[in-house]
Amino acid sequence: MIENQASEKYSAEKITVLKGLEAVRKRPAMYIGDLGKRGLHHLVSEVVDNSVDEALAGHCTTINVIFEKNNSVSVEDNGRGIPVDIHKTENKPALEVVMTVLHAGGKFDKGSYKVSGGLHGVGVSVVNALSEKLTAEVYRDGYVYAQTYERGDVTSKLIKTGTTKRTGTKITFLPDHEIFNAVEWEFDIIADRLRELAYLNKGLEINLSDFRKEETREEGFKFKGGLSDFVKYLDGAKTPLHNKIITINKEDGAVPVDVAMRYGENYSDSILTFVNNINTIEGGTHLSGFRSALTRGMNSYGNKNKLLKGSKGEKITLSGEDFREGLTAILSIKVAEPQFEGQTKTKLGNGDVKGIVDAVVYEGLSDF
Known part of the structure; x- marks a missing residue:
C-alpha cells in the first residue's frame, strides 16, 4: 500500500494559474531546451527566425545581428515591421501583443506568412520573458516606434521616437541573469547558425558584429548559389x-x-x-x-x-x-x-x- 505523503487538502485554492509570461519564467527549459549555453544562444535564433520569416515572405533582404558592449544582443531587419496598430480583441498595440502573449503573431495567419520557422509562434515573447530588459523598435508607416519591457512586463507605452523612410524591426535584449547559468555569448555558435540560414535562403544577406571588445569582430554571409x-x-x-x-x-x-x-x-x-x-x-x-x-x-x-x-x-x-x-x-x-x-x-x-x-x-x- 502506497502511503500518501501529501496530507494537505487538495482543493481549488491549490490550483495555480500562471498569467501572461509567468509560465515561461516558471519553466523556461520547456520553451528553450535548457538554461545553459544551448538555451542561451537559442534566444538569438528565435529572434532571427522572425526576420528570416519576413525574408521567406519576400519582404526582407538584410538581417544584422550585433553583440553590444553591455552584452545585450540586437537583431535588426528591413522587413515590413511588426504592426503597431491597436489589436481589436486585446485592445492594445499589436507589437505589445506579439511581445507579451504566447502563441500570438502573424504566423497563424496564412495571408501574412505561407511558412514560418519560429518556435510555434512563441519565440519572441519567450525571449522577452527571459530577458532582464528588452527594447522593440519598429520602422513602419514613416515613423520609428519603440516600447520597452523588463522580464516580460511592459515598462513603457508604445511611443513614436522619430520619422523614417525605411521599414523593419529591431529587437535588443539582455538575457536575465536570474534565469541563465551564465550570459556568455560565443561568436562562432551564432555565426554557424547565421551562415546556415544564408545558405538556405539564397541571396539573403546576414551580418554579425561583435562590439564587446576593443577590436570589433565582423562576419557577413550571402550566397548566390544557395x-x-x-x-x-x-x-x-x-x-x-x-x-x-x-x-x-x-x-x-x-x-x-x-x-x-x-x-x-x-x-x-x-x-x-x-x-x-x-x-x-x-x-x-x-x-x-x-x-x-x-x-x-x-x-x-x-x-x-x-x-x-x-x-x-x-x-x-x-x-x-x-x-x-x-x-x-x-x-x-x-x-x-x-x-x-x-x-x-x-x-x-x-x-x-x-x-x-x-x-x-x-x-x-x-x-x-
Whole structure:
C-alpha cells in the first residue's frame, strides 16, 4: 500500500494559474531546451527566425545581428515591421501583443506568412520573458516606434521616437541573469547558425558584429548559389567524384523541395535536412522520402545503364546504405503546417511529406 505523503487538502485554492509570461519564467527549459549555453544562444535564433520569416515572405533582404558592449544582443531587419496598430480583441498595440502573449503573431495567419520557422509562434515573447530588459523598435508607416519591457512586463507605452523612410524591426535584449547559468555569448555558435540560414535562403544577406571588445569582430554571409554553395562548404577539402552538383528544385502539393548533393571519394555520408529553415537533426518523414527516392533512383539508373550486374551478369539491387556512401546532401523543404516532434523541433512527423519528397527527388534524379 502506497502511503500518501501529501496530507494537505487538495482543493481549488491549490490550483495555480500562471498569467501572461509567468509560465515561461516558471519553466523556461520547456520553451528553450535548457538554461545553459544551448538555451542561451537559442534566444538569438528565435529572434532571427522572425526576420528570416519576413525574408521567406519576400519582404526582407538584410538581417544584422550585433553583440553590444553591455552584452545585450540586437537583431535588426528591413522587413515590413511588426504592426503597431491597436489589436481589436486585446485592445492594445499589436507589437505589445506579439511581445507579451504566447502563441500570438502573424504566423497563424496564412495571408501574412505561407511558412514560418519560429518556435510555434512563441519565440519572441519567450525571449522577452527571459530577458532582464528588452527594447522593440519598429520602422513602419514613416515613423520609428519603440516600447520597452523588463522580464516580460511592459515598462513603457508604445511611443513614436522619430520619422523614417525605411521599414523593419529591431529587437535588443539582455538575457536575465536570474534565469541563465551564465550570459556568455560565443561568436562562432551564432555565426554557424547565421551562415546556415544564408545558405538556405539564397541571396539573403546576414551580418554579425561583435562590439564587446576593443577590436570589433565582423562576419557577413550571402550566397548566390544557395544549397550548392552549402555542399561545397561542407565538402571542404574532400575530393569530389563529379564536379557538377546535382540539384533538384520543385514544388509538389504546395511543398517546395530543394536538394543539392554530390558524391566524394570518402566513405562516410553527410545528409542535412531542414524544414522551414529549421535543422531537423533527428530527420523525419522528409528524410525517409529522400532516402527511399535515392535508393530507387540509383538502382533504376544503374540497371538501365547496365552498371549493376552480378557475377553471372544478372541484375542486382543495392541497398540504400551503398548509395549513401560518400554522399554530401542538403534537403530543404517548406511546409505550411509542419508537425514537429518535441518543442525544439528536431524531427518532422507530417505523413504526407514522405511521399511528396520521394516523388520529387526520384523524378529529379531520373531527369539528371
